[in-house]
Amino acid sequence: MKELSSIIFLTTIFYLFIVLPKFNFYQKEKLFLKDIHLYLINNLIIFLCLITFFSILRLDLNIVIFFFILLILINLINKFNNYYLFFKSNIKKLLFIFFLVFLFNLQLSSNLELGFDGQAIWYEKTYFIFKGLDPINATMNEYPFFGSYLWAYFWKLSTLDFEHYGRFSYILVFLITIVSIFSIYSEKNNIGNYLFLSLIVFFIFENNFIFNGYQDILVFTLLLIFMHYFISFQKNKLTIDLVFLYLTSFILSWVKNEANIYCCVLLFVLGLIQKDKNFLLLNLLVVFLIFIHKMLIYKYYFQIDMGLQPGNYSIKSILSYEFEGTILLYILISFVKVFFKNIIIIIMMPLIIFYLMNKKIFSEEQRKTIFICILSFCILICVMISFYIFTSMPLKWHLSTSLERLIFQVSSILIYPSIIILNKLTNNIKIN
């Protein structure tokens, strides 16, 4: 019972910690009264961005906790009335997310298993940060450690000596994002989208992606947010969306090395789509900065050489690569096999057929969004294929240990076209 009460208590504290505002500009716009889900996502990005920044500085966790408590208190004292209104008018939506977070936290506390990399790599980094040691001295020092910093931060915040409380943060980040995105994009009372959301939540719950200490759930979630700002900027051309898009890219590049490549590729695509030379140049500059800043920080601040996977990829091995058709075929077949294990892709397939058959019923804007998302997904799949083509590890082993996780990471992009098509499909069924 003691454990159960600490789970309830910590879930509440952590939830409030993430949900409560980090900066005042929401109050000016009163965004949280207009659209709570948009507010939740923006607030989450600011929080994660600050955590990323502190993780690069390798700041002591006690200072970070003190900083955030102070920040929240200042915001609350400033305009307490607004927050009272915020909770009063959105209590049902907030409780729904809280309820899901609590169920996930129960599952995590009941099954404490960490995956292989979770134990060998990510936990070790977390342990170093938690103990106030330098994470650069932990194993695999060329891997970024934002996820471990987040884990260690919530572990410290819990004031209890159980590492799994730190992993609650991954659940919070994921569930706040997925519920918010569905609320923003799906039409009201659309049963198709409720079912789709339930299936995704259940799929992730069952596949252990969120509980085993791996970072893939963070990449999945942040790519989902990235695409939200991508679509939003494409639609409204607001500078604030672009700023949040770049901030999300910055966070993504500190979660995993491959995520850095994903966001650079997608930002490049955004630049090409805009057909504006000035924007293309600015975007190219940002892409370059996002790609290079990590290497520079590693080299001159951490004083270690960074590589994607130094034991696996080298310029020499890539240049001396000889093309073999059978290997490419083997990789492609493996990809197709894994596609059929991913519920988002499985659901997307018939929806795409419906879309192609009824293209006319979609607006120009919707068609553009669907096209961009599918194009982005295909480009990222091509990037992944290149990872496996140039691997110097045994291909079969490499595919078996990572492919499912990599495809899971990028499958989040397909959620947007699925929601748009499901909105139309459900409406069509209602009319008929």
Added chain:
Amino acid sequence: MKVSKKKILIITFFLITCFFLNFFQNMYNLVVMNYDQRMVKTYGDNSEQGYGFISRVKQNYKLYNNFFYYNYDSAQPHWLKRLNPTYIHKLNNYLKILKDKSIEYLIIIDEPYDQIQPFIIETDFKVLIREDNSYLIKIL
């Protein structure tokens, strides 16, 4: 008393979600088992990573930075981090073990006795505790 359709729908949704997300099973686990019992369930007693075995050994022997940990799976359990063991991946390489004077014990997890018997005979180490296929060995 009249119950609205909306309320019935919400309660049904609530129950279905609880069922599919293992609410009842997890509540039972958390009420009935404490943290150590759940760790034993996950990482094994005398098998897998040997969480239960090492927890019992810890009660009677001081284990910190003074023991080798050997497991056939080559696992480096995260929960052992605080005890700071030295991991060995080959049991036959006992000369390395003998050289390290600061280390007093060798813990072997989930290894059949006939596999380690030649090693014990050759090194003349003393088996202090044996539970199923897990051993605490004093390095002499």
